[in-house]
Amino acid sequence: MSDLAAFQDQFSEALHHSGDLTGNGDAKTLRIGLSVHRNTVYKALIDALRANYPTVERLAGDEWFKASAYAFLAENHPEEASLSAFGVTYPDFLATLPAAAELPYLPGVARLDRFWTEAHIAADADVLSPAALAGIPSDSLFDLKFRLHPSARLRWFAQPSPSIWRLNRPPSPVPAPDRLDVDWVAEGALVARPRGEVVMLMLDAASFAFLGKCLAGATLGQAATRALEIDSAADLKTRIAQFITFGAFMPIAVPGSNQREDHE
Structure with missing residues (x-):
């Protein structure tokens, strides 16, 4: 470790534990000086958390959010230079926070805020175009594997967190x-x-269930079978078309060709 890195680690530790300093007047002066830096650092981190979780703040309110942020900071410090990565465990933290017990949908809303950030900074990639599937026999189609787009984040929620998130995600005026x-x-x-x-x-x-199987590397046929196990009346043709229109999948290799499909 370089001298600079060692100093930065020691300074960070002192910021979070300056209250443990005891001794003469020099220690008191150091504690006061560090408190100024700590307040500046904490404000920056809370602002970063607020930027990463805007829907949580809107739903819970500024004061509640700030209190939860301070509680989170007591146990969690940035591990990467980019603050877009800060607070990745905040949804899990909310799930165990006693003050959030009366807001059971809030951890799910936080996960969706996190998914938004992860999707926003994910790698670019082309999407599967409907034309790529034209002319492929159905018996071959069901042997294909549809890979989800690299920005895709998929989750099932016990609470209606997605509906709440969609209504309240800024800048939506609700x-x-x-x-x-x-x-x-x-x-x-x-x-x-x-x-x-x-x-x-x-x-x-x-x-x-269908997309979960695709994410796990199953063939289209295996994914369809799993979806029909959940709902035997599911209109898979319509749903697959909806997923393709949405842009859920990466381009696929066209059977009988060494070339990939034309990209959109």
Whole structure:
């Protein structure tokens, strides 16, 4: 470790534990001086957390959010230079925070805020175009593997967090009385940035099961079988078309050709 890195680690440790300093007047002076730097650092980190979790702040309010941020900072410090990565464990923290017990949807909302950030900074990639599937026999089609776009984030939520998130994600202007006006049921969500803009697709259980199998590397046929196990009446043709239009999948290798499909 370089001298600079060692100094930075020691300084960071002192910022978080300057209250443990005891001794003569020099220690008191050091404690006061460090408190100025600590307040500046904590404000920057809280601002970063606020930027990464804007929907949580909107729903919980500024004071509640700030209090939860201070509690989070007591146990979590940045591990990367980029503050876009700060707070990756904040959703898990909210799930165990006693003050959030009366807001059971909030950890899920936080995860969707995190998914938005991850999708926003994910690698660019082309998407599967509908034309690529034209002319492929159905018996060959079901042997293909549809890979999810690298920006895609997929999750099932026990609470209607996706609906709440969609209503309240800034800059969406939502009247306060309507911000939780949703059907209180479990929901799935797919968040991705297939064409330069982060978007979310709401999922029912069968759609979530289908995409989950695709994410795990299953063939289209295996994914379809799993979806029909969840809902035997699922209209898979319509749903697959919806996923392709959304931009959920990467381009695929066309059977009988050494070339990949034409990109959009």
